[in-house]
Amino acid sequence: MLKTRWAKALAFAACLAPIFLLAWRAYTQHLTANPIEFITRFTGTWTLRFVVFTLAVTPLRKLLGMPDLIRFRRMIGLFAFFYGTLHLITYIWLDKFFDTGEIWRDVLKRPFITAGFTAFVLMLPLAATSTAGWIRRMGGKRWQLLHRLVYVTGIAGVIHYYWLVKSDIREPAFYGALVGVLLLYRAAVAIRNRKPKPAVKRAAATS
Amino acid sequence: MLIKKPADLRYSEITPKALYLNRRNFLAGVPAAFLGARELMSPSARALAGTKFPNVQKSKYTVGDEKINSYQEVTTYNNFYEFGTDKSQPAETAKNFKTSPWSVSVEGACAKPRKFTMDEILALAPLEERIYRHRCVEAWSIVVPWVGYSLSVLLNQVQPTSKANYVAFETYYDVKQMPLGPRGGLPFPYVEGLRMDEAMHPLALLSVGMFGESLPPQDGAPVRMVLPWKYGFKSIKSLVKIKLVSSMPTATWNAANPSEYGFYSNVNPKVDHPRWSQSSERRLGEFRKRPTLMFNGYGDQVASLYNGMDLKKNY
Numbered sequence: 001m002l003k004t005r006w007a008k009a010l011a012f013a014a015c016l017a018p019i020f021l022l023a024w025r026a027y028t029q030h031l032t033a034n035p036i037e038f039i040t041r042f043t044g045t046w047t048l049r050f051v052v053f054t055l056a057v058t059p060l061r062k063l064l065g066m067p068d069l070i071r072f073r074r075m076i077g078l079f080a081f082f083y084g085t086l087h088l089i090t091y092i093w094l095d096k097f098f099d100t101g102e103i104w105r106d107v108l109k110r111p112f113i114t115a116g117f118t119a120f121v122l123m124l125p126l127a128a129t130s131t132a133g134w135i136r137r138m139g140g141k142r143w144q145l146l147h148r149l150v151y152v153t154g155i156a157g158v159i160h161y162y163w164l165v166k167s168d169i170r171e172p173a174f175y176g177a178l179v180g181v182l183l184l185y186r187a188a189v190a191i192r193n194r195k196p197k198p199a200v201k202r203a204a205a206t207s
Numbered sequence: 208m209l210i211k212k213p214a215d216l217r218y219s220e221i222t223p224k225a226l227y228l229n230r231r232n233f234l235a236g237v238p239a240a241f242l243g244a245r246e247l248m249s250p251s252a253r254a255l256a257g258t259k260f261p262n263v264q265k266s267k268y269t270v271g272d273e274k275i276n277s278y279q280e281v282t283t284y285n286n287f288y289e290f291g292t293d294k295s296q297p298a299e300t301a302k303n304f305k306t307s308p309w310s311v312s313v314e315g316a317c318a319k320p321r322k323f324t325m326d327e328i329l330a331l332a333p334l335e336e337r338i339y340r341h342r343c344v345e346a347w348s349i350v351v352p353w354v355g356y357s358l359s360v361l362l363n364q365v366q367p368t369s370k371a372n373y374v375a376f377e378t379y380y381d382v383k384q385m386p387l388g389p390r391g392g393l394p395f396p397y398v399e400g401l402r403m404d405e406a407m408h409p410l411a412l413l414s415v416g417m418f419g420e421s422l423p424p425q426d427g428a429p430v431r432m433v434l435p436w437k438y439g440f441k442s443i444k445s446l447v448k449i450k451l452v453s454s455m456p457t458a459t460w461n462a463a464n465p466s467e468y469g470f471y472s473n474v475n476p477k478v479d480h481p482r483w484s485q486s487s488e489r490r491l492g493e494f495r496k497r498p499t500l501m502f503n504g505y506g507d508q509v510a511s512l513y514n515g516m517d518l519k520k521n522y
């Protein structure tokens with residue numbers, strides 16, 4: 001079922017749903033009394049959600065016994081980048097109105113912006129090398145190493161969120177817990193795989 | 208020939224803000240027999256139900272040259288953490304907040320401490336309409352036509368003694384009515400404070416209404432403070448207690464995070480909040496940001512209160 005062309009088209013449409021939701025809210029005047037703040041937060045939240053979805057693919061493949069989920073990982077990751085780009089454009093255009101001086105001061109001076117900026121910049125090389133061609137060119141091992149940067153994006157995204165709330169930390173704590181569990185899962189797998197097992201050579205435990 | 212059908216126009220395109228306001232006045236005038244039907248309307252329409260004050264006077268403390276924000280904007284975008292931390296929440300969750308009977312206790316360092324019922328508060332002085340700029344610490348701002356009179360009127364009633372150096376304020380708190388309160392990450396009841404000379408300044412407004420009628424719950428019904436030269440969180444809502452004290456009282460945000468929110472919290476474009484610049488602000492309804500004014504534009508009136516003080520240290 002996951003293998004069909006339709007599954008991919010459906011997943012693509014589902015990933016676009018937030019944009020349609022935003023457009024609908026704009027059309028029906030439900031962007032609150034401060035639309036720019038609403039759009040900034042909406043796109044920021046969805047960026048973080050898609051980073052979490054991306055990180056969830058590998059564990060879910062194992063847990064659900066659905067290895068074919070891998071077919072969606074690149075698309076989900078690129079959507080994280082897509083929403084991140086919208087988030088950044090909202091900030092640069094609607095919020096700061098291309099005031100580059102002010103933007104750089106923000107990036108350097110305000111820790112929460114520094115964290116968000118880090119999270120975004122680290123997504124750039126991942127988006128750029130997301131094609132099969134790049135996996136071939138770089139070699140699977142090195143490609144995989146590079147793409148572990150998404151862990152840092154997840155952590156920096158959570159810190160960005162945690163630092164921007166005023167007193168109610170429930171939402172950033174929730175995303176922090178999700179990212180934490182997904183990274184701990186990987187740490188646990190890595191530790192288990194490292195244990196020397198001389199008898200059985202667990203060669204090429206492909207992932 | 209191309210004829211644009213009226214149906215192609217959206218309502219918002221043909222209803223300028225001023226008309227929203229008239230529509231609201233119209234609603235307020237709907238006879239009582241209609242009240243039942245009003246219950247069926249959307250929550251935002253229900254929140255429009257306020258009691259109109261009959262004799263509101265003009266005030267010299269009004270800013271003349273600014274466009275007033277719409278009732279819709281002022282009543283659907285509220286920081287009132289007892290009713291939830293999302294700004295769109297209080298309009299919903301405070302809907303059934305019980306504001307009657309209500310009284311405010313004025314106590315502490317004074318000769319005649321006592322409680323004032325809401326009726327007494329409404330009768331203490333002629334109600335004035337004061338159109339003030341309101342600047343939130345989060346770098347957005349609005350212009351609101353408040354109704355009320357100077358806090359000094361109320362304080363003079365109890366005859367403060369020479370020990371009254373500061374005034375401590377307290378917001379009503381009841382978890383049963385404010386079930387979202389404990390989730391906001393702030394200790395409640397919400398408290399705030401002013402120096403005595405700040406509290407006695409004529410601009411310090413004890414407000415009982417806005418847009419000519421009584422306050423809706425999400426904006427701090429039935430009685431609140433409005434301090435236009437300070438960041439919004441200083442203007443405490445749903446006031447139940449005022450205490451005259453000798454030393455600097457606790458203020459909720461200041462206590463929660465002293466490096467970010469000072470006791471004075473005067474609007475100051477030169478002192479940034481660590482997480483955002485205070486040099487400019489977004490007036491709700493405007494696209495581009497506008498520069499923030501020292502003391503929110505009230506420097507002529509209040510700057511002398513802070514003569515000789517380092518406002519970078521006493522932020």
Ligand code: HEM
Pocket residue numbers: 037040041042043044045046047048051084087088091113116117118119120153154156157158160161164
């Ligand atoms: C250059 C990069 C970035 C900049 C300049 C930036 C800036 C901002 C700003 C100004 C806000 C609104 C703060 C407020 O309303 O108080 C925000 C919110 C947010 N951003 Fe970013 N951001 C960036 C990258 C990211 C990335 C990469 C992620 C996710 C991984 C992210 C996730 C969020 C989240 C979750 C919120 C809060 C949403 C909410 O309040 O519901 N941001 N960001």
